[in-house]
Amino acid sequence: MIKVENLYKQFGDNEVLKGITTNINSGEVVSIIGPSGSGKSTFLRCINLLEVPTKGTISIDGQSITDKNTNILKVRQQIGMVFQHFNLFPHLNVLDNLTYAPIKVKGETRQVAEEKARNLLAKVGLTEKEKAFPSNLSGGQKQRVAIARALAMEPNLMLFDEPTSALDPEMVKEVLNVMKDLAKSGMTMAIVTHEMGFAREVADRVLFLDGGVLLEDASPAEFFSNPKTARAKDFLEKVL
Ligand code: ADP
Ligand code: MG
Numbered sequence: 001m002i003k004v005e006n007l008y009k010q011f012g013d014n015e016v017l018k019g020i021t022t023n024i025n026s027g028e029v030v031s032i033i034g035p036s037g038s039g040k041s042t043f044l045r046c047i048n049l050l051e052v053p054t055k056g057t058i059s060i061d062g063q064s065i066t067d068k069n070t071n072i073l074k075v076r077q078q079i080g081m082v083f084q085h086f087n088l089f090p091h092l093n094v095l096d097n098l099t100y101a102p103i104k105v106k107g108e109t110r111q112v113a114e115e116k117a118r119n120l121l122a123k124v125g126l127t128e129k130e131k132a133f134p135s136n137l138s139g140g141q142k143q144r145v146a147i148a149r150a151l152a153m154e155p156n157l158m159l160f161d162e163p164t165s166a167l168d169p170e171m172v173k174e175v176l177n178v179m180k181d182l183a184k185s186g187m188t189m190a191i192v193t194h195e196m197g198f199a200r201e202v203a204d205r206v207l208f209l210d211g212g213v214l215l216e217d218a219s220p221a222e223f224f225s226n227p228k229t230a231r232a233k234d235f236l237e238k239v240l
Pocket of ligand 2: 040041042161
């Protein structure tokens with residue numbers, strides 16, 4: 001589904017991604033792991049063109065998104081993204097957070113958008129919060145709303161950038177459980193995470209980035225029990 005070939009990204013003199021090549025298949029759940037500053041977020045942001053690659057190509061469903069003629073907005077509509085810091089619309093209640101883009105961008109009627117939004121809120125366990133404002137929700141609830149909001153656009157692919165890193169420990173699980181359900185439903189997912197247990201259990205594949213280089217691309221079983229590189233071994237010893 002996603003084909004990344006020889007992807008480079010440079011910020012000024014800082015070469016952050018140094019020739020990454022990998023594929024993500026439809027329905028696959030890929031965890032992206034690596035030390036801070038290794039380029040994980042930049043890699044994810046290149047996939048939906050929040051960052052423009054310096055070199056290399058990315059295609060989604062056979063369509064090159066790095067081609068200058070590609071309609072970026074159209075590409076982005078198919079990709080949901082969830083960030084560490086939720087980024088909900090603070091002035092809109094939960095239901096309106098979910099219906100805003102489907103109405104504005106996709107031209108759905110309010111009635112249809114609200115019906116879908118309520119289904120999604122039920123899935124993430126927040127039916128009773130539809131009239132609440134983000135400031136009155138816990139971190140875990142906010143992140144579940146953020147996931148539901150991304151899903152409201154009916155994406156083919158979901159990108160997560162450390163979705164649980166800003167949460168109090170007791171709220172991590174409720175968010176991971178929502179992501180687990182989503183993975184089971186067949187959604188294609190790329191997840192930057194420090195939750196090694198989750199990566200091991202839920203991911204089909206692990207990408208280990210270090211210094212902008214994809215050092216390992218393996219199944220979780222292989223990666224966690226038998227990492228090939230000294231760098232990954234060292235990293236795992238520190239985090240496990
Ligand atoms: P990670 O998510 O693995 O912690 P990032 O992709 O956020 O790593 O960052 C990798 C490197 O790129 C870091 O050195 C960071 O300072 C740099 N970087 C990231 N985004 C920008 C940006 N918008 N402008 C300049 N440098 C950036
Ligand atoms: Mg990051």
